[in-house]
Amino acid sequence: MHPGIPRPHGSSRRDFLRQGLAGLAYLPLVGNKRWLPTPPAGPGLGFEAIPPSILDAIQLPPGYRHTVLLRWGDPVLRGAPSFDVDRQSAEAQAMQFGFNCDYIAFFPLPEGSGRPDQGLLLVNHEYTNPELMFDDWDPAAPTARQADIQLAAHGVSLVEVFCDAAGVWHALPDSPRNRRITGSTPIPLSGPALGHPWLRTAAEPSGSFVLGTLGNCAGGVTPWGTCLVAEENFHEYFGHRDAMSKDDDPRFDAHVRYGLPRKQTKYRLEAHHDRFHLGHQPGEPFRFGWVLEIDPYDPSWTPRKRTALGRLRREGATVGLCRDGRAAVYSGEDIPFEHVYKFVSQRAWTPNDRLANRDLLDNGTLYAARFGADGRGAWLPLAFGDGNLAAGRGFADQADVLVRAVMAADALGATTMDRPEGIAIHPDGGRVYIALTKNPDRDAEGQPPTNPANPRANNRFGHIIELVEDSGDLGSLSFSWSIFILCGDPAERSTWYAGHPKSQVSALACPDNLVFDPRGNLWIATDGQPDTLGMNDGLYAVPVDGAERGRTRRFCLGVPGSEVTGPCFGPGGGTLFLSIQHPGEGGDADQPRSSWPDGSHPPRPSVVAIQTDDGRPIGSPGPELRP
Ligand code: FEO
Ligand code: CA
Ligand code: CA
Numbered sequence: 001m002h003p004g005i006p007r008p009h010g011s012s013r014r015d016f017l018r019q020g021l022a023g024l025a026y027l028p029l030v031g032n033k034r035w036l037p038t039p040p041a042g043p044g045l046g047f048e049a050i051p052p053s054i055l056d057a058i059q060l061p062p063g064y065r066h067t068v069l070l071r072w073g074d075p076v077l078r079g080a081p082s083f084d085v086d087r088q089s090a091e092a093q094a095m096q097f098g099f100n101c102d103y104i105a106f107f108p109l110p111e112g113s114g115r116p117d118q119g120l121l122l123v124n125h126e127y128t129n130p131e132l133m134f135d136d137w138d139p140a141a142p143t144a145r146q147a148d149i150q151l152a153a154h155g156v157s158l159v160e161v162f163c164d165a166a167g168v169w170h171a172l173p174d175s176p177r178n179r180r181i182t183g184s185t186p187i188p189l190s191g192p193a194l195g196h197p198w199l200r201t202a203a204e205p206s207g208s209f210v211l212g213t214l215g216n217c218a219g220g221v222t223p224w225g226t227c228l229v230a231e232e233n234f235h236e237y238f239g240h241r242d243a244m245s246k247d248d249d250p251r252f253d254a255h256v257r258y259g260l261p262r263k264q265t266k267y268r269l270e271a272h273h274d275r276f277h278l279g280h281q282p283g284e285p286f287r288f289g290w291v292l293e294i295d296p297y298d299p300s301w302t303p304r305k306r307t308a309l310g311r312l313r314r315e316g317a318t319v320g321l322c323r324d325g326r327a328a329v330y331s332g333e334d335i336p337f338e339h340v341y342k343f344v345s346q347r348a349w350t351p352n353d354r355l356a357n358r359d360l361l362d363n364g365t366l367y368a369a370r371f372g373a374d375g376r377g378a379w380l381p382l383a384f385g386d387g388n389l390a391a392g393r394g395f396a397d398q399a400d401v402l403v404r405a406v407m408a409a410d411a412l413g414a415t416t417m418d419r420p421e422g423i424a425i426h427p428d429g430g431r432v433y434i435a436l437t438k439n440p441d442r443d444a445e446g447q448p449p450t451n452p453a454n455p456r457a458n459n460r461f462g463h464i465i466e467l468v469e470d471s472g473d474l475g476s477l478s479f480s481w482s483i484f485i486l487c488g489d490p491a492e493r494s495t496w497y498a499g500h501p502k503s504q505v506s507a508l509a510c511p512d513n514l515v516f517d518p519r520g521n522l523w524i525a526t527d528g529q530p531d532t533l534g535m536n537d538g539l540y541a542v543p544v545d546g547a548e549r550g551r552t553r554r555f556c557l558g559v560p561g562s563e564v565t566g567p568c569f570g571p572g573g574g575t576l577f578l579s580i581q582h583p584g585e586g587g588d589a590d591q592p593r594s595s596w597p598d599g600s601h602p603p604r605p606s607v608v609a610i611q612t613d614d615g616r617p618i619g620s621p622g623p624e625l626r627p
Helices: 010-018 026-032 142-154 251-257 399-403 405-411
Strands: 064-071 101-108 118-125 155-163 169-171 179-181 184-192 207-211 217-221 228-233 292-296 302-306 318-321 324-334 337-338 340-348 366-373 376-381 420-425 430-438 462-470 478-486 513-514 521-524 539-545 553-557 562-567 576-581 608-612
Touching: 064 155, 064 169, 101 217, 101 228, 101 608, 118 217, 118 228, 155 292, 217 318, 251 405, 318 420, 324 405, 324 420, 324 430, 366 405, 399 405, 420 521, 430 513, 462 513, 513 562, 521 562, 539 562
Parallel strands: 101 562, 184 302, 420 513
Antiparallel strands: 064 608, 101 118, 101 576, 118 155, 155 169, 155 179, 184 207, 217 228, 228 292, 292 302, 318 324, 324 340, 340 366, 366 376, 376 478, 420 430, 430 462, 462 478, 513 521, 521 539, 539 553, 562 576, 576 608
16 A cells, blocks of 8 residues: 555444445435545545547547557557458458457566566457448348457457657567457366356367357456456357247256347357357357456466356456455446355465466355445355255256356345446455446336445446455455445435535546556546436546545546546556547447547547656656656
8 A cells, every 4th residue: 555545534434334325315414514534635636637528539638648559450460461441351350459449457578577668468359349340231141251250359469568768659569479369269168167067069068168258348467467357248149049948958047047138149140150049059158258367478378267256247357365365356247236246266376486376266265245234245155055055946066056156146145236347456455446337227117126235226327336345354254335436417416426525526427447546546437428427438536545535537538439448557557558449339331420540430449558748657646756
């Protein structure tokens, strides 16, 4: 923890919970009384908040600039052709930067150097927008070429990047360290569900390796230098559930619970690949929804899917360390009324020995969160043999519990949340922040009512929860929680910006990715502002301690149709890498919404590198705070 950042006043936070955080009637009163004490000012934030924008250009505060570093279609493997929208092929795409860049992680080169100006960038490619990629896209008649290009545009890119003496970032497309993992790359499975009967298919009867990774949304970096990548909306790729034999196939109910479409999918891969058609290959979806572990520094080690973490439509996989050295991995399912999860490895990690940590994530316990009305909470183990997961309660063994982890969490009574997205662990180690992006269906007719952790009916704007693990230990099985921010127009009575005077905050809505900068400020990316606040989505920063706790500042706005994702600070915080995902979404060639970044159609999802003009750390008030 930075010495200048005071801890929040613990007893006051507990008092706050006791007074009934869930009762929104209390919140304006709490806010007016400046109920939280004012600790001494921390390093805080020093940039000027930017005004709302709907322009087709990246907006940043004065004194900041950005470089477009990697665009969809840019060559990233040696010999890759240049991008040509009219001459796309799966072979070319598999050697080029994929579509819809999302999570970003920076791995300094050489390994262990901590260098801020040279490294490997790992970037997820979450999904495709065929209507923007192909001028001749017809969902009623998708071509095999389009299906194969989409598969190649998914997955992960690893690209070496460097910052030159003039302070400009560049990608190195010829670096031998660069890699592409796509929707077709062979990937081994490991952990308790390896070889599970439901993971076996006619094409791969051992249930031990999978073709590809899909829906790669967010992820996390492990202390031993590998990267975790979550497979989020995998269910959207497998269509025609109606073609399954509902009465004879026990897998049908799991596909219903996981939301697999009854008819065709939006990507239409199933039109040309049997494994995406449930009538032909009903087992293929069980091979997705896992966490993929990649070693960016060791291309000779094959990435694998870690089944011990459970099969979820998982937004991300944020990694921290328990006090005893075990790994804790936090995830949410970004689906209305789904849950928050934590995985804790069985044994502690081994510093200074990469190989000793190779299989650390193959053993451990997955938990789901229950948020109590008293501001306390518990982590419920998804462990076969206990309580509602005992034999005779519908689960066969631990592998079955992991394959149907969502159903196991249901059985345990985990709290239904308003679409848990990003999760960030404070640099001091014991506080965890959870973004609940929104849930307009909360308390709608026939839908679950509000609960203390999700207190707003028709939650259009989302909120952020602050969870404090007991004893400040990520290995604890109980915690305290409170609401940090209830997002939305500050003029609305139901909003709450940690008690900060609402006249001083920047409005934000639909929080998605969360990340801390090296100085302990929380950064919040949004996904849903055009429909709620009438401005483009963007990136905000907010101190979580000190006098400025809760004072949000709008730092960046993306372009129309885009979501700003994957915020990643380089070492020292001097560069912020950011994905501009799905620019122009909602439009097409006939009705374009964006021509970013090239000023022409099609718009291209891209990673940008943001820096200050004078080399200060991003967001910092002055050069005296340089690390
Ligand atoms: Fe991929 Fe939930 O955002
Ligand atoms: Ca997200
Ligand atoms: Ca989102």
